[in-house]
Amino acid sequence: xxxxxxxxxxxxxxxxxxxxxxxxxxxxxxxxxxxxxxxxxxxxxxxxxxxxxxxxxxxxxxxxxxxxxxxxxxxxxxxxxxxxxxxxxxxxxxxxxxxxxxxxxxxxxxxxxxxxxxxxxxxxxxxxxxxxxxxxxxxxxxxxxxxxxxxxxxxxxxxxxxxxxxxxxxxxxxxxxxxxxxxxxxxxxxxxxxxxxxxxxxxxxxxxxxxxxxxxxxxxxxxxxxxxxxxxxxxxxxxxxxxxxxxxxxxxxxxxxxxxxxxxxxxxxxxxxxxxxxxxxxxxxxxxxxxxxxxxxxx
Amino acid sequence: xxxxxxxxxxxxxxxxxxxxxxxxxxxxxxxxxxxxxxxxxxxxxxxxxxxxxxxxxxxxxxxxxxxxxxxxxxxxxxxxxxxxxxxxxxxxxxxxxxxxxxxxxxxxxxxxxxxxxxxxxxxxxxxxxxxxxxxxxxxxxxxxxxxxxxxxxxxxxxxxxxxxxxxxxxxxxxxxxxxxxxxxxxxxxxxxxxxxxxxxxxxxxxxxxxxxxxxxxxxxxxxxxxxxxxxxxxxxxxxxxxxxxxxxxxxxxxxxxxxxxxxxxxxxxxxxxxxxxxxxxxxxxxxxxxxxxxxxxxxxxxxxxxxxxxxxxxxxxxxxxxxxxxxxxxxxxxxxxxxxxxxxxxxxxxxxxxxxxxxxxxxxxxxxxxxxxxxxxxxxxxxxxxxxxxxxxxxxxxxxxxxxxxxxxxxxxxxxxxxxxxxxxxxxxxxxxxxxxxxxxxxxxxxxxxxxxxxxxxxxxxxxxxxxxxxxxxxxxxxxxxxxxxxxxxxxxxxxxxxxxxxxxxxxxxxxxxxxxxxxxxxxxxxxxxxxxxxxxxxxxxxxxxxxxxxxxxxxxxxxxxxxxxxxxxxxxxxxxxxxxxxxxxxxxxxxxxxxxxxxxxxxxxxxxxxxxxxxxxxxxxxxxxxxxxxxxxxxxxxxxxxxxxxxxxxxxx
Numbered sequence: 001x002x003x004x005x006x007x008x009x010x011x012x013x014x015x016x017x018x019x020x021x022x023x024x025x026x027x028x029x030x031x032x033x034x035x036x037x038x039x040x041x042x043x044x045x046x047x048x049x050x051x052x053x054x055x056x057x058x059x060x061x062x063x064x065x066x067x068x069x070x071x072x073x074x075x076x077x078x079x080x081x082x083x084x085x086x087x088x089x090x091x092x093x094x095x096x097x098x099x100x101x102x103x104x105x106x107x108x109x110x111x112x113x114x115x116x117x118x119x120x121x122x123x124x125x126x127x128x129x130x131x132x133x134x135x136x137x138x139x140x141x142x143x144x145x146x147x148x149x150x151x152x153x154x155x156x157x158x159x160x161x162x163x164x165x166x167x168x169x170x171x172x173x174x175x176x177x178x179x180x181x182x183x184x185x186x187x188x189x190x191x192x193x194x195x196x197x198x199x200x201x202x203x204x205x206x207x208x209x210x211x212x213x214x215x216x217x218x219x220x221x222x223x224x225x226x227x228x229x230x231x232x233x234x235x236x237x238x239x240x241x242x243x244x245x246x247x248x249x250x251x252x253x254x255x256x257x258x259x260x261x262x263x264x265x266x267x268x269x270x271x272x273x274x275x276x277x278x279x280x281x282x283x284x285x286x287x288x289x290x291x292x293x294x295x296x297x298x299x
Numbered sequence: 300x301x302x303x304x305x306x307x308x309x310x311x312x313x314x315x316x317x318x319x320x321x322x323x324x325x326x327x328x329x330x331x332x333x334x335x336x337x338x339x340x341x342x343x344x345x346x347x348x349x350x351x352x353x354x355x356x357x358x359x360x361x362x363x364x365x366x367x368x369x370x371x372x373x374x375x376x377x378x379x380x381x382x383x384x385x386x387x388x389x390x391x392x393x394x395x396x397x398x399x400x401x402x403x404x405x406x407x408x409x410x411x412x413x414x415x416x417x418x419x420x421x422x423x424x425x426x427x428x429x430x431x432x433x434x435x436x437x438x439x440x441x442x443x444x445x446x447x448x449x450x451x452x453x454x455x456x457x458x459x460x461x462x463x464x465x466x467x468x469x470x471x472x473x474x475x476x477x478x479x480x481x482x483x484x485x486x487x488x489x490x491x492x493x494x495x496x497x498x499x500x501x502x503x504x505x506x507x508x509x510x511x512x513x514x515x516x517x518x519x520x521x522x523x524x525x526x527x528x529x530x531x532x533x534x535x536x537x538x539x540x541x542x543x544x545x546x547x548x549x550x551x552x553x554x555x556x557x558x559x560x561x562x563x564x565x566x567x568x569x570x571x572x573x574x575x576x577x578x579x580x581x582x583x584x585x586x587x588x589x590x591x592x593x594x595x596x597x598x599x600x601x602x603x604x605x606x607x608x609x610x611x612x613x614x615x616x617x618x619x620x621x622x623x624x625x626x627x628x629x630x631x632x633x634x635x636x637x638x639x640x641x642x643x644x645x646x647x648x649x650x651x652x653x654x655x656x657x658x659x660x661x662x663x664x665x666x667x668x669x670x671x672x673x674x675x676x677x678x679x680x681x682x683x684x685x686x687x688x689x690x691x692x693x694x695x696x697x698x699x700x701x702x703x704x705x706x707x708x709x710x711x712x713x714x715x716x717x718x719x720x721x722x723x724x725x726x727x728x729x730x731x732x733x734x735x736x737x738x739x740x741x742x743x744x745x746x747x748x749x750x751x752x753x754x755x756x757x758x759x760x761x762x763x764x765x766x767x768x769x770x771x772x773x774x775x776x777x778x779x780x781x782x783x784x785x786x787x788x789x790x791x792x793x794x795x796x797x798x799x800x801x802x803x804x805x806x807x808x809x810x811x812x813x814x815x816x817x818x819x820x821x822x823x824x825x826x827x828x829x830x831x832x833x834x835x836x837x838x839x840x841x842x843x844x845x846x847x848x849x850x851x852x853x854x855x856x857x858x859x860x861x862x863x864x865x866x867x868x869x870x871x872x873x874x875x876x877x878x879x880x881x882x883x884x885x886x887x888x889x890x891x892x893x894x895x896x897x898x899x900x901x902x903x904x905x906x907x908x909x910x911x912x913x914x915x916x917x918x919x920x921x922x923x924x925x926x927x928x929x930x931x932x933x934x935x936x937x938x939x940x941x942x943x944x945x946x947x948x949x950x951x952x953x
Contacts, residue, residue: 011580048400050579069305072402083388083397085314099310100401 001026001148001180002047007056009042009204016042018204019056024182024197029174031191031212032184033283034201040184041080043201044152047182048077060148073101075148076141080156082133090121090136094143101144109143115165130157138166142173151183155190167194192279200283212279219282220257222264223250225271234263240285252277252285306410308403315415319384326377327423334427335434338364342438353536354543357440362532362548365445371524374456377420379481382464383474385416390474395582409574413465413567420457424450445530448550452528455556459520460485462566469573470591472584488518494602501609502630502678504623504686504732505725505760508747512757520559528552585648592649597667600641604671608634620739623732627679631672638671639664686728689721690750690758699900700787701747702764703862706796707896713792720783721748724762727779734763738772741765742865746783749900766865784862793860794851796896798886799912802851805888807843808911812929813881814940817950824947828881829934842932843884849928850916858921874944876919882929887911 002024009017017039024030034040045051046058049065049072058065065071084093090113098104113121116135119128125136134157141149149170155163171194173179185191191198192212199209208215219240224230225247233239233251237260241252248271253260261274277285342360345351350360388394398408428450432443467481468474483490492513499506515522531549536542573588581587586595608630612621615629642664646655681687698717699707708714724731734743743763750758765772767781786792794802815824831839853859887893893912918925920943929935 045396045579048396050396050399052578067404069402069404069407072400077397077400079393079396079400081393083394086318096310096314099313100403 001028001061002030002182003057003059003062004043004046005057005059007043007046007053007058009039009046009051009053016204017046017053020201020204020206022199022206022209024180026180027174027178028197029170029181029183029195030197030199031195031279032182032199032201033186033188033191033279038201039204040201041152042204044077044079044150044182044184047150048079073103074146075150076101076144076146077150078134078137078141078152078154080153082137084125084133084136086126087124088126089124090119090139093125093136093140094121097140097144101146103145105143105145108145109139112139112142112169115169131159131162134158135162135166138169142169145177146179148180148182151181153185154183155185155187163190170194188280188283189278198279215279215282216276217257218254219277219285220253220255220260221250221275221277221281222253222260223248223271223273223275224264224267224269225249226267226269231267233267237263252281305404306406307414308407308411311403311408311411312415315385315412316419318387319381319416319419322377322380322384323419323423326373326420327426330373330423330427331430333368334364334431338431339434339438345438353541355534356546357435357438358442359532359534359543359546361435361438361440361442362445362530362546363534365449366530366532366548368449369525370449370453370529371456371460371521373424374420374453375460375485375521377423378457378460379464379467379478381416381419382412382461383468383477385412386465386468387474389468389577390472390477390582392582395579399579405575405577406571409571413461417458417461420461421454424453424457445532445548445550448530451553452524452556455528455560456520456524459559459563459566462563462570465570466566466573469570469577470586470588472582472587476585485521486519488516489513489522491602492516494606497606498609498630498678499685501613502627503681504728505762506685507745507761508759512749512759514756517555517558523555524552524559528555585651593663596642596645596649597670599645600638600667601671601674603641604634604636604638605675607637608632608675620735622736624679627675631675634671634675635668638668642667687725688758689718689725690752692718694752694754696751696753697899698751699747699749699896700783701749701900702744702787702864704787704797704860705897705900706787706792707899708796716786717748720786721760723779723782727775730773730775731762731779734765738765738769741769741771744865746864764864766863768863769865780864784864787862788857790855790857793854797860798914799896800894801886801888801891801910801912804891805886805893805911806840807847808840808885808887809913810843810846810884810934811881812934814935815879815942815947816940823951824879824942846925846928846932846934847884847886849924850922852924853922856924858923859916859918859925874948876921877944878918878920879942879944879947880918880940881915882918882925883913883915885911885913 002022004020004022007017007020008015020039020043022043032040032043042051046053047060047065049067052066060071060075063071085096088096094106094109098106113119116132116139119132119135125133128136134154138154155166158166167190170179170181174181183191183195195212197209197211198215200207210218226249230244230249237251238254239251240254241250243250251264253264257274261272264272338361341364342348342357345355345357345360388398399405403411428446431446435443435446463484464481467484468477470480471477493510496506496509496513500509503509515526517523529551531551533545533547534543535545537544577587586592611633612626612630615621616626621629643655643660646660647653677683678685692711692715695714695718697707697709698714699705700717708717730737734741743765745761746764747759747761749760752758764780765776767777767784799805811828813826813828815826817823818825831842834842850859887910889910891910893909895909895912916925920926920941926941935941
């Protein structure tokens with residue numbers, strides 16, 4: 001559905017996207033993760049047709065996105081900071097979207113409206129809370145019957161109940177209509193629950209792009225203990241991280257988990273436990289160290 | 300549903316209108332108040348008001364009303380208001396990104412915005428014109444073409460200013476800067492001209508009054524349109540302003556409006572290309588178009604520092620008089636300092652950081668500074684031939700000289716002579732440009748030569764002068780300047796240009812000679828002047844005519860209306876000889892129009908059709924013929940009533 005080929009974007013001397021490649025299969029829920037300044041919002045603005053790349057191609061269904069109304073009518077974008085016309089209420093915005101998107105389903109919009117009773121449709125949208133504004137954006141986008149939704153920090157500012165409700169709406173659209181979703185978020189636990197594909201970005205590049213299953217089986221956490229000193233590991237086991245706590249060693253091993261398990265088992269450990277990694281752990285280890293998250297917060 | 304035409308989006312159009320209709324409504328209310336409402340109110344009693352008694356028709360009233368109605372002034376304001384509201388989304392990151400994420404391409408965004416803003420700007424004008432037409436017809440005149448010509452002027456102006464607004468908004472990522480650029484673009488040409496004129500008036504030889512020769516050019520439409528594209532209504536009344544004699548009108552400047560419309564189309568096209576290629580990440584940047592950054596930076600630095608340098612030099616000169624060259628040196632130093640400060644300040648604005656000091660910007664600044672010095676040296680050595688310019692005879696409509704009296708010459712022979720005299724001054728400018736430092740103790744006066752060219756331009760040159768009779772005056776100075784006095788003091792020139800063109804054919808309608816008697820009680824002189832009310836009009840004219848004849852004799856002998864340079868009304872010679880008594884008369888010719896040299900000199904706006912003029916003459920004791928005639932004609936009866944300035948000052952203790 002989305003194909004990004006060697007896209008480069010510079011802001012002055014700063015390289016925001018560095019020959020980026022990205023692929024989002026049709027019907028996928030693709031989570032785009034990365035630290036602040038990785039280039040997530042920049043690639044989303046390219047996919048939205050806002051920015052024009054300096055080099056490379058940004059294609060949706062094989063067509064370039066920039067200045068392409070036909071393609072843009074087929075997808076909806078919810079940015080992190082949502083725009084509404086001054087003085088416009090939800091009904092006004094609905095009419096605007098209806099004129100903009102040919103597949104806009106007014107009946108569906110009314111049905112979704114019923115799920116959000118707290119929103120007064122006659123109240124100016126800009127005067128609603130940030131969370132409510134997000135809800136209105138989801139209502140409008142889903143009712144536009146898009147084939148693709150591009151979401152930048154979509155549930156940021158929503159309470160847990162509302163998050164669940166929003167995701168449930170999206171998931172049902174995915175299930176019923178084969179909607180493709182590209183979602184950028186810092187909330188890795190939430191992405192882990194909903195995404196089937198993940199791309200990890202840093203410094204304007206995509207470090208990893210895989211299905212979540214593949215990703216979770218490509219890195220393994222093995223806890224082992226030996227009677228004496230831990231013997232030297234065979235060279236074919238690629239250890240990303242090793243933490244020793246007394247006689248217990250925790251290894252983050254890259255590669256097929258079963259293969260790694262067999263090779264470690266051949267070392268006759270007293271104790272061996274193979275554990276799956278969370279997306280957050282994968283993100284941290286792939287980006288080069290567990291201190292990353294702390295660095296991200298501080299800087 | 301989405302409109303099928305790709306340059307227009309109905310949904311966006313509706314949204315644009317919904318955001319801009321309020322300014323449109325306010326605009327309509329203002330127009331309605333200024334046009335039909337004001338017209339109806341001011342002419343509510345048209346049957347019996349003072350204008351009706353003068354013979355004003357409703358058509359005349361309508362043309363008068365429409366001729367003073369602003370057009371460009373309204374257009375320049377409404378254009379930026381509506382266009383900036385329409386394209387507001389370009390100046391806010393959130394709005395900008397979202398608007399461009401919608402399925403609307405930039406062509407559609409641009410043209411939909413253009414169409415909607417023009418509709419909001421133009422519909423009020425058209426509606427006001429319709430209401431004004433109805434009001435005019437209702438008030439009794441069907442001659443409403445002036446209303447629709449005003450509409451044409453206003454619509455054309457609006458389209459032009461709207462295109463400039465669009466261009467200005469495309470150059471920046473900040474709304475306030477966009478509005479600032481709009482003002483700058485509209486006044487750019489005249490601001491540059493004023494900057495050069497201010498600098499020239501301080502630094503260049505003979506250009507002290509260059510600020511007074513400004514003629515609005517097409518490059519400044521907000522000033523050019525009201526002056527040249529308008530409804531001209533001329534109602535002439537009799538001498539006493541009691542009866543309308545004639546009414547003429549014309550619609551001016553339509554061809555310029557068509558040129559402006561063509562220019563607007565070009566500016567719209569450029570703006571569209573700028574929008575198509577605009578990088579949206581430049582939102583909130585001071586300048587969004589790369590090629591404008593150096594132009595802005597260098598332009599601001601140059602013009603501000605040039606004017607600042609010249610103005611600072613002029614201020615310092617109040618304390619310490621400079622020679623011509625010293626004035627340039629001081630100006631250039633100050634200009635360089637101001638220029639460098641402004642250059643880095645603009646860099647900071649453009650780059651949005653204080654960290655702009657680098658080898659690269661230093662090199663740019665150095666190049667700019669060298670260029671600025673070259674320009675200033677260009678002014679010093681007059682490479683553009685400004686100081687040395689004397690217009691060609693064929694280009695001159697008339698030439699005026701303003702010394703003690705103002706004289707204006709239209710005949711080819713006089714124009715050629717004045718050109719030669721002017722050329723003499725320029726040839727000896729090294730002597731003349733440093734009079735304040737060369738002759739610090741001599742009184743200095745200013746002589747101005749003003750050329751009105753046939754193309755409407757004005758060339759004005761002013762020169763400092765000292766008394767040609769002063770013992771310090773060099774031979775070169777006298778050789779350059781005395782011929783001017785010799786020319787101006789010719790009796791024929793005095794009669795033609797101080798008394799006026801009717802000096803020979805006219806009669807003296809009125810004449811006053813004041814006498815002064817010292818009153819010991821009041822400790823002051825008591826004024827008196829005979830009015831000759833008891834005698835017939837014929838006798839009065841004959842009496843005045845005889846004095847006038849004597850005055851002409853004194854003119855022939857060079858005793859009155861004689862001009863000099865370095866004129867100082869407090870000098871001893873003047874006070875000892877010139878009379879405190881006033882002498883003035885009115886000359887009239889019922890058959891010939893009086894052409895006033897002074898009114899012509901100050902411009903067409905000051906020209907009135909008239910048949911008489913009051914002339915004031917400063918008599919001296921040397922005016923024997925005039926004084927004798929005044930006495931014989933009983934304007935005074937004792938020589939004690941004739942007092943000089945010295946005598947007056949002595950008695951009143953000045």
